Amino acid sequence: AAITTQELLVLTREGKAYTLSVGDIPTAQRQSKGIPLVNLLPNSVPSEAGMVVAHFVLTDEVLTHDLVMLTRLGRIKRVPLSEFKNLTGRGLTALKLKKGDELAYITFAKADEELAIATSGGRLMRFAINDDNLPIMGRTAQGPQALRLRKQEQIVGCVRIQNRNDCVLMLSGAGFAKRLPITSIHLGARGGLGTQAFLFKQKTDGLAAMIASPIGGEITVTTTASRSAQIPVNSIPRQGRETPTQYRLGKFAKGEKIETVTLTSLVDNESNSEDTQDDSEE
The missing domain is CATH 2.120.10.90 (DNA gyrase/topoisomerase IV, subunit A, C-terminal)
Structure with missing residues (x-):
């Protein structure tokens, strides 16, 4: 308190x-x-x-x-x-x-931890926090570019990586989702293009969010149709970056998109027995 x-x-x-x-x-x-x-x-x-x-x-x-x-x-x-x-x-x-x-x-x-940053185009940048990639700056500085964005692309997530065994949870606007092992993304340098980490099933789809993916956690998802749902993190499959994302959170109405994704529960559960995994490419 x-x-x-x-x-x-x-x-x-x-x-x-x-x-x-x-x-x-x-x-x-x-x-x-x-x-x-x-x-x-x-x-x-x-x-x-x-x-x-x-x-x-x-x-x-x-x-x-x-x-x-x-x-x-x-x-x-x-x-x-x-x-x-x-x-x-x-x-x-x-x-x-x-x-x-x-x-x-x-x-x-x-210092010496890592950051993962995701774009709406499904790209993910992973880099170490150090004085070369991300030097300490004064309060009035604007700051450098974290990664290069394509036209109409924007940042949709930023996660602090403290353990290289961690996964990140990625969700598209159309409701497709996966958990991505962070080690499937090469460690790069700030300012690059990053790696394509999410393959979209629909051409008009884009990444809506990337958040931390704690074992035993739960997320709350809201949509543009004013619907919401609580979803256990472990119910979402774990997949590598080159695996097409087929898993969908549920049925979506025409034009309905994910609006917000919030980590609402952080249950500490060491059991990984319920995980669905597909890491064959790694």
Whole structure:
């Protein structure tokens, strides 16, 4: 549980960072929905759905990490989390953005870990976090390009890799899904094209999301038809990058697409007996 004297760091789509005292956040009953976090930020912050990209308490353990920020159009930046302590009420610009871009993904990281970044075209870039690929930068810097994007392509996921036995979960807009062993993607250098990791069954389909894939976890998927479903991660087949993705989450109406994918449960389950695997190409 957070201590009332600790700070809560909040980052918005506009690339701005704000801190709030935990003690200043109104208490609420367990059954209450509470108030939107954006309502506690300065009036200059638009009260729009999805404005807050990430928020977390600045504990001593958290402050030992770096913060990696990634924009929708692929700009990436690494900053020590200690830079965000004791901000003024007006906040600060954590990442300068080009017109038409927005801050989309936030993750913690330490040197010598890895990042996996996915594009809507189904490509995946995996690279080590070090001073060559991703040097520490000042708070006002824009950051370099994480990988090259094709026309109308955008970033759809960013995952911190701490264990090379990990998988990532990839889902297309039309509802096709697979778990991909991260070692099936070659370790490259930031700024490249990455590797095609998802083969689409439908020409009009595109990757909607890539998230972490913990054993025993559960995801919540919502669609453009206002439907939602909870799906165990282990029920989705594990496949290599060259295997056509045939598994579909269910029947989709004409024009219905996946809108959001959220990891909602992190059950620690060492048993892998329910996994469906197809790693023959690796």
